[in-house]
Amino acid sequence: MAKRQVRRRARKILGEDPVALVWCEIHRPIPVPPKDVHRAAGKGRLKSRHHWLVYVGAVVFCFVVVPVILIDLLGRKLDQLLSPGRRSRAQRTAPSPTAPDAQGSGRGRAPEGERGQDPANGVFDGDWNLTAGQLLLRWYGHSPSPKRLVMLTRDRICVAASPRRRLSPTKADDFRAVTEFALDQARIEGEAGQPRGYATFRLCFADGSWLEMGRLGEPEDADHFLRTVSG
Structure with missing residues (x-):
């Protein structure tokens, strides 16, 4: 379960206690975008920085x-x-x-391995110009770490990141919000009871784009998060 300092920091960012929260990652490599799209987005990193x-x-x-x-x-x-x-x-x-x-x-x-290969690698819907694609292009611009904290309230979804490359999901208390969506702009789709270590969920946007997240941290947080979004 997320430690007290994590929840305290989440409360400070949101202005209220989160309904659910979970640390997660993009669980597959980010596909290579077209050069002109990447250039227009500032040519940000598409991979995490190694130790x-x-x-x-x-x-x-x-x-x-x-x-x-x-x-x-x-x-x-x-x-x-x-x-x-x-x-x-x-x-x-x-x-x-x-x-x-x-x-x-x-x-x-x-x-x-080449038959039916998905150019988007199952990471997102494949359209770089929509919300999910634009979020991916700037993913590592917010933090060198692949980990993100997704926090839910009654009326919004907040995505936060830590400026550090390496962090402990149970103790990190320096994360900050990098993007936020009202519930009419985005929703989360996920199923409860998924096998631990393989559980995923999708962040779906109003323009039809979606982004899949996996490697959910802290089993208790992950189980509660998936039960909340599937209810």
């Missing part, structure tokens, strides 16, 4: 792990060149080539 340890790990991989792999491959290659007898025996026992019909039978088939 500095991620960059340290990448440097270590490039300058330590990759050279070790290359040296190992080079050693194997030299071993093969210095052992012609062993290579010739391997060639004699090698299996015969596959028949042309068998080789060509899979040609022209699209990879399984």
